[in-house]
Amino acid sequence: MERKDQYRIAVLGATGAVGRKMIETLERRNFPVESLKLLASERSAGETISFAGQSIEVEVAAPDSFEGIDIALFSAGATASQVFAPEAVKRGAVVVDNSSAYRMDKSVPLVVPEVNAHAVDLHQGIIANPNCSTIQLMVALNALKEFGLQHVVISTYQAVSGMGQKAVDALRSEVEEWRQSGSITPTVFPLASQDAHYPMAFNVLPQCDVFLDNGYTKEEMKLVNESRKILEMPELKVSPTAVRVPVLYGHSESVAVRFEQPVSPAQARAKFEQAANLVVVDDPSQAQYPHPLMAEDTGETYVGRIRQDLADPNTLLFFVVADNLLKGAAWNAVQIAETLIQRA
Amino acid sequence: MERKDQYRIAVLGATGAVGRKMIETLERRNFPVESLKLLASERSAGETISFAGQSIEVEVAAPDSFEGIDIALFSAGATASQVFAPEAVKRGAVVVDNSSAYRMDKSVPLVVPEVNAHAVDLHQGIIANPNCSTIQLMVALNALKEFGLQHVVISTYQAVSGMGQKAVDALRSEVEEWRQSGSITPTVFPLASQDAHYPMAFNVLPQCDVFLDNGYTKEEMKLVNESRKILEMPELKVSPTAVRVPVLYGHSESVAVRFEQPVSPAQARAKFEQAANLVVVDDPSQAQYPHPLMAEDTGETYVGRIRQDLADPNTLLFFVVADNLLKGAAWNAVQIAETLIQRA
Incomplete structure (x- = not known):
């Protein structure tokens, strides 16, 4: 250029x-x-x-x-x-x-x-x-790459805006319908294009995008394949579960990462704090941790709930949130x- | 008696x-x-x-x-x-x-x-x-116990009714306030008894119950300790993340279990189908899987999204849902x- x-x-x-x-x-x-x-x-x-x-x-x-x-x-x-x-x-x-x-x-x-x-x-x-859910995961994982990433188990909590403006409008309409009639006639979630629809308001749907033959969704396989390409780690193990939740903006991710060596929460926190555009929000004693409303309309990625696995010093757990329409x-x-x- | x-x-x-x-x-x-x-x-x-x-x-x-x-x-x-x-x-x-x-x-x-x-x-x-989140996990895990449970990684999607009727009323009030003013003044979530409050409507909060000194919440440690006692497996490894979502009734759980041996989804499904009060809802081609509204007002536990880990034949992933006020x-x-x- x-x-x-x-x-x-x-x-x-x-x-x-x-x-x-x-x-x-x-x-x-x-x-x-x-x-x-x-x-x-x-x-x-x-x-x-x-x-x-x-x-x-x-x-x-x-x-x-x-x-x-x-x-x-x-x-x-x-x-x-x-x-x-x-x-x-x-x-x-x-x-x-x-x-x-x-x-x-x-x-x-x-x-x-x-x-x-x-x-x-x-x-x-x-x-x-x-993909939105991949980007925020990458910002967090990359900060810890030097410890030797081995296996990432991730469960997502994805906002409906990941499906576009129509899905945002549909969740609002569902809430209105539920207020007025106490029930919901679902037409949009988990995918407008498929026959089976379920309410999204006050519900959780373990389907983002279509299912592939291997039993995983396209969204889940994006987390696997895109992460490997971006991190240049073609063998990285990723175990994904992508779930839609009744949130308008902001994806959350519960992540467990096994490293090649023991990693303390303090070591991870230091790396996270050095990473660009990554904000550590992690003070349980003050109930400080990332959540989607905190991330709304910002370009940062937020990480918190950083703790060692109870059974394995080589594994850390943490929670990652970002605005899926902005950073995502x-x-x-x-x-x-x-x-x-x-x-x- | x-x-x-x-x-x-x-x-x-x-x-x-x-x-x-x-x-x-x-x-x-x-x-x-x-x-x-x-x-x-x-x-x-x-x-x-x-x-x-x-x-x-x-x-x-x-x-x-x-x-x-x-x-x-x-x-x-x-x-x-x-x-x-x-x-x-x-x-x-x-x-x-x-x-x-x-x-x-x-x-x-x-x-x-x-x-x-x-x-x-x-x-x-x-x-x-x-505890509610433990019970439904036990119904599912027990069905697979003979394969040799080694390590359970679990992320929860917990309904507000787990905090009592006041929390159900509070979520409804938050939705009303949001409709009328576009914003929410939080007073109840994640815990009425603490100073820091966040909106629960259209949000996700990675805190259920109070934090303990080890960085885990009481809810998370219940998943660990109660599971070990009920399954009579004092050494079982459990890596828990408990998250509150804007759902009224029904807890969901994204679970990854490593066994002592390779376990196919078909083997797991057969065991799940034999288990009492456990309903297998697992046909991705028809978008059939458990979700909280399906479980509401029923005593059953529902399991679906049963699939092998992409990287490890000894690990299965699945999704478990039950009505937290009833089975829970x-x-x-x-x-x-x-x-x-x-x-x-």
Whole structure:
């Protein structure tokens, strides 16, 4: 990428939950924006979204939309990415893609800037943004990498906004329906696209995304495969359980990590405290620990409940929380763009 | 205990969330009740509760209340149990105690009837009902005991009703406040008795009960210590993380168990299907798995998401759900009473 003072930016999926956060984050970060083009499907085109005091109309995405674009932030789903990313790259743009389309592609870097910023240099036009639940886990695990990560057992507590704005609206509607009638007619959770639906309000669903043949969900396998790629540890053992909870914003993760050597909570805390954008909130005597409402609207990852396994000095348990739309999506994507221009 | 056709029953803590469920369960099970005495603190005395077509007035508990009682079901907290259990036993009653007061007492059996009914025979007047999150875990783990349990990593998703009726009311109030003002003034969660409070609605709190000096909560240590006692495996390794979620009724548990030998999901499923009061709900292709709303108002424990660890054939992952007020408390206590009279 050519070094410039300002960049011509496009956001694909501008009206979605993550797209809107990308636009807000570009503004909040004072990203050097020469021009901002907002793109979406026909359904959402025509809406206007404000950016830095201007009102920008959302256009229908087409291959030509990417003419003259330097950096395109994509958050419109894997299919849209597969259609438009090659078109954008052909026209000279670098695509930062928040979908799963290219994450496991060997020629595409998968980047959490605090962990593997160097991988940005290897891009061939597309840089993939990892899955939300993976990103926050990476920020925490990377801080402990030198102790020798062996096995990660993780159970997640994932917010509905990970399924998009419609799921946020659906949880609110379920709460209204429950107030009025005492019951809920489920239509959206755990997945709008499948036949079986369950209430999400006042419930917990051990299904995020579709099931694969091995009995794990796609979300769970993302935690395994993306972690291995980002940490450059192809043999890392990861045992994932991904669970949706009635939270609007912010994913939580209960993590147990076995290391090659004994690691004390104090050693881990020291490493966590040195890590960029990782906040240690860990004082049980004052009931201080991470929780999703604390993380909402922030770009940091929070870690707490740091303690040694009762049975194994080589294993630590901790709890990790981040805003899934920001560090888990929009902010990490903008961070990748920042890394790209810093290293240009 | 002398075998009789009908028994004189007392319920201490009759107006609480669990006490009410005990009374309902005695009725639903057609427990052979000769007489039912309902006891509570002064604050709740005078209320009437219906049982089998009668309206029974709640009396203030006193030592003499237990004169002539055969079986006393206690659910009024550890302090009340410590005061009244010796008085009840002195007067010839057998106490089934739902509090934590006597659970780890070596002379007190700690019983999940599907697991260790035989332990009832050893009672010296008091039989302890385990903690809610332990009970459902025991029903599932016991089914797999013959494979050689080595290490259990568990993360919980616990309903607010585990903190009593006040917490149920508080979650409802928080939802109302959030609807009206968009914010929540927290006063009850994670514990009414501590200074630091956080919203529970649309949030997740990695604290159930108070913290101990080792960095674990009391709830987490109950999972460790009670499991060892009930399974009669004093060396069992348990790595617990207990988390409160905005669910009214029903605890969920994400469990990873390492065995002494490889165990296939099919082997585990076969054992689960043979276990009493354990329902296998496990068809990912049809999105069938346990969730709290499924378990509400039932006495069964539900298990699903049964799968082998990706890295270790000796480890299985699964998800366990039960109604924390019923199998986790009232129903297990009545089951203990049923076991007691069956074995008399």
